[in-house]
Amino acid sequence: MRRIKEDLKKAAIFLFTKKGYNGTSVREIAEKAGTTKPCLYYYFKSKEGLYLSILQETLDEFLEIISKKYEKEKNASEQLKMLCFSVYKKFKQKKDILRLIHSIFYGPPQSAPSFNFESFHRVFNDAIREKINLAIEKGEFFDGDREAMAFCIMSAFNGVAEMEIAFPGKYDYEKLLDRVLNTLFYGFSRRKNG
Amino acid sequence: MRRIKEDLKKAAIFLFTKKGYNGTSVREIAEKAGTTKPCLYYYFKSKEGLYLSILQETLDEFLEIISKKYEKEKNASEQLKMLCFSVYKKFKQKKDILRLIHSIFYGPPQSAPSFNFESFHRVFNDAIREKINLAIEKGEFFDGDREAMAFCIMSAFNGVAEMEIAFPGKYDYEKLLDRVLNTLFYGFSRRKNG
DNA sequence: TAATACTTATTTACCGGTAGGTAAACTTTT
DNA sequence: AAAAGTTTACCTACCGGTAAATAAGTATTA
Numbered sequence: 001m002r003r004i005k006e007d008l009k010k011a012a013i014f015l016f017t018k019k020g021y022n023g024t025s026v027r028e029i030a031e032k033a034g035t036t037k038p039c040l041y042y043y044f045k046s047k048e049g050l051y052l053s054i055l056q057e058t059l060d061e062f063l064e065i066i067s068k069k070y071e072k073e074k075n076a077s078e079q080l081k082m083l084c085f086s087v088y089k090k091f092k093q094k095k096d097i098l099r100l101i102h103s104i105f106y107g108p109p110q111s112a113p114s115f116n117f118e119s120f121h122r123v124f125n126d127a128i129r130e131k132i133n134l135a136i137e138k139g140e141f142f143d144g145d146r147e148a149m150a151f152c153i154m155s156a157f158n159g160v161a162e163m164e165i166a167f168p169g170k171y172d173y174e175k176l177l178d179r180v181l182n183t184l185f186y187g188f189s190r191r192k193n194g
Numbered sequence: 195m196r197r198i199k200e201d202l203k204k205a206a207i208f209l210f211t212k213k214g215y216n217g218t219s220v221r222e223i224a225e226k227a228g229t230t231k232p233c234l235y236y237y238f239k240s241k242e243g244l245y246l247s248i249l250q251e252t253l254d255e256f257l258e259i260i261s262k263k264y265e266k267e268k269n270a271s272e273q274l275k276m277l278c279f280s281v282y283k284k285f286k287q288k289k290d291i292l293r294l295i296h297s298i299f300y301g302p303p304q305s306a307p308s309f310n311f312e313s314f315h316r317v318f319n320d321a322i323r324e325k326i327n328l329a330i331e332k333g334e335f336f337d338g339d340r341e342a343m344a345f346c347i348m349s350a351f352n353g354v355a356e357m358e359i360a361f362p363g364k365y366d367y368e369k370l371l372d373r374v375l376n377t378l379f380y381g382f383s384r385r386k387n388g
Numbered sequence: 389t390a391a392t393a394c395t396t397a398t399t400t401a402c403c404g405g406t407a408g409g410t411a412a413a414c415t416t417t418t
Numbered sequence: 419a420a421a422a423g424t425t426t427a428c429c430t431a432c433c434g435g436t437a438a439a440t441a442a443g444t445a446t447t448a
Contacts, residue, residue, distance in 0.1 A: 020305030022216035025407065038410075039424055047408070100302055106359050107297030111214030121360075148377035151370070152350055159349030165300050166315075176345070183342035187381020198397085220434065232436070233398055241434065
């Protein structure tokens, strides 16, 4: 009964993530959902409305994960790792949508209705920065260019996620993320000499 | 006289990079080039043909840059830096097309005709790996997880490029790249203790 | 040199198909 | 019967692609 709205959303996710926004027609979506086009317009104002509601929902889920504190671990670097792995876990859950979001965010400006993803970057970056500050305070990391350190960590995370999107199943990406973070953290660790 | 083919290609680049492949119609391209649609089909077999020729041309330019040896600098880490900055310089020249390529590569599989960009990643990664091997041989870097080190460098580079695409003009990205590489190289440098 | 024949380049006019979107009728639930 | 949900049938606009006519350049011949 009240199933159709969910079915439409699922069908839209499936098709948008497979063929992109412009490459997917509302007819296809309706058909895949086992209903008809006007019904889609009944529940969502437009193709754009359906699309934006999917993006917003996904963004919110991520912001929630990132906003947690991860203070159970004692070491700051372990807290940082927990943060990254939690976001990564969510990423794996929502891989297809994230692929879509990624390509829209970095893609041609008018290739899809515009949506502001900036908060994801800002919030994630802030969370990483906070843990880095803590790590430096606690003497785990050397006191260097904190912005650059945060950038390295975020980029490395992003790199693993992108690899997984581009070459799914080719590596054990969870292990890769672990190795890469270990390498970074070791590099950032306080030196005894020069 | 023989100007039209070039004009078509330029118009196509402008529109594809602004609106994506699916979002751009051949009519628009022809119009912007100051000619007509069948003329486009005269020079290029299809919309897809025009598109692929643009991508291939760009990929080739990058492969050429990456394949250089950068052996003028004495330090391995400086050679590595030169490699990154050379690729970055090319990136800035071709920013719009790279944005398009990026979003296709990481985007939904059927959002545009398929094109194999993998060689870019492989070749760039190999070039970085080679310099890392050299840096370790020469005692500049500690002897650690080389794959992870290469991954960090490539991801950092990628991160700067993506930032520049997403937030153009917001930072001095050349300086950011320098800072980030310095931070990584310092982290990878051989320690006297611990 | 001027008319010819041939090739290349470009246009007009059109094709079938599908895009996003909607009016209005019909069916089901309350 | 009123409200909510769903469908049929349709709209206009545009899509990628092409046939056929035409224009422009070039080589050949008289």
